[in-house]
Amino acid sequence: MLALNDLKFPGNDSAGMRDSSFMRPFRAGIIFLDLLNVKYVIVPLEDIQNDDNVFVNYGLPDRKYLLNLLDHTKYLSRVNTGSQQIVVYENSDYRPLVYMTSKPESIYQLVPYETVDFKQLSSTLYEINLEDLNQPAFLNFSDAYNPDWTLYLNGNPL
Secondary structure, eight states, X not given: OOOGGGOOOTTTTOTTOOOOTTTHHHHSTTOHHHHTTXXXXXXXXXXTTXXXXXXXXXXXXXXXXXXXXXXXXXXXXXXXXXXXXXXXXXXXXXXXXXXXXXXXXXXXXXXXXXXXXXXXXXXXXXXXXXXXXXXXXXEEEOSOOXXXXXXXXXXXXX
């Protein structure tokens, strides 16, 4: 198991670096973005003139620090957007919206997964087709939890 203190990033010993909520996905086992189904990370401009420096507001020393960190994150690669003002990274390891695992996942351990056939019928309704299941499995849905979710089996609520 990966311990949070074992993770090393360029400059993470910097006195100017606070433990910000923005940085936790990169520190928490490196797989947080995958589990949240995040395919792209977009780094905006540094807006010092308007006193709206998003990087400092999120506990980072500056934009350069974040770009250096993302450049050294093995599962992220820069996308050529033709602009130097906005930088985009693609997460090659992101998980699909719906998938199955043989055991529960956590932010500290990736579990091998299988893709699941599904259709998004509306913004709130998905049809998931699970065939040939011969053992118990965990169905993972990479979306924000809502207590009003209802799971149906053959049209009947469970």
